[in-house]
Amino acid sequence: MREFAVQTSRLQMWVREQGEGTPVLFIHGNASDSVFWEDVMGRLPAGYRGIAPDLRGYGKTEDLTIDATRGVMDWADDLLSLLEALNIERYHVVGHSLGGAVIWGLLAADAPRILTVTLAAPGSPFGFGGTRDPQGTPTTEDFAGSGGGTVNPDFPARIARGDTSNEPGSPRDIMNRFYWHPPFVAPNEDALLQGLLNEKVGADRYPGDFVPSPNWPGMAPGVHGPINALSPKYVGDTVQRLLAQSHKPPVLWVRGDKDQIVSDQSLFELGTLGMLGAVPGHPGIEAYPPQPMVAQTRHVLEQYGPYREVVFEDVGHTPYLEKPEAFMQEFLSHLKSAPVHPEKA
Secondary structure (H helix, E strand, O other), X not given: OEEEEEEOOOOEEEEEEEOOEEEEEEEOOOOOOHHHHHHHHHOOOOEEEEEEEOOOOOOOOOOOXXXXXXXXXXXXXXXXXHHHHOXXXXXXXXXXXXXXXXXXXXXXXXXXXXXXXXXXXXOOOOOOOOEOOOOOOEOOOOOOOOOHHHOOOHHHHHHHOOOOOOOOOOHHHHHHHHHOOOOOOOOOHHXXXXXXXXXXXXXXXXXXXXXXXXXXXXXXEOOEOHHHHOOHHHOOOHHHHHHHOOOOOOEEEEEEOOOOOOOOOXXXXXXXXXXXXXXXXXXXXXXXXXXXXXXXXXXXXXXXXXXXXXXXXOOOOOHHHHOHHHHHHHHXXXXXXOOOOOOOO
């Protein structure tokens, strides 16, 4: 595994890289960094070059703000600038959670150069929170209940002070309860925890700012940070643009049936939490239902075309860590289904 900094036209990015051959771009999720892909990259066979950068706002990449009003496109443009700096023309792309959400933007912007797409528990193409049906209809006109105000402030505070304890609510506790399905524990738990703790926190970093709203639960998205960037308020025409592409690389969608983060009743989404009584004042399921995240992804992919959905049983939010052999079997078969395009090293 090689680690190094790459100066691009937009920022300096920290990159993990392994192997030589056809590039495979790995995009990590929120509250993590590129270390989450080390095991998968180590399992790549000869002929593939795994490239896993730390996204803006994460890991060792240059600490710059995220313009949330662009949705995921700050990240997508950063990745395109990295590919340019590495002289890469065509590539496979893999994204987990937030990284999957970034892929929707990459498909809209760069589909002709993408060989295959692999989505591991991806964020919905309509964003996180604030929508009510498979078509992504906004729940309120100001997208209340999405964005930076939805994050429990104790969690970024614990990240800021580098909390490595196993106390309830600590980053380690959240990781072991929600990133994967108990009783599974990742063999490299401490390294993954450090990747989580490397996230940049603050009002203009993670989780971002928010504004008051007259609609339940009383806050709407701000303009900074990753959670605002994931708000449906800023998705714009991303879905229409990716569906309009004439070249549609094949998509493999892998998820766990016990995922509590990205699901049709996510325990990190205000509609579900309100319905369960965990957030006071919920106006009722008709007024504010849980976001059907899985149904939304399926709705878009059914319109998109070439995709395959694989569901692992008794698996949570990180199928590539929880069932590595099964994941690699599906993943490598998917990679091999595309023509090989050698790239410059």
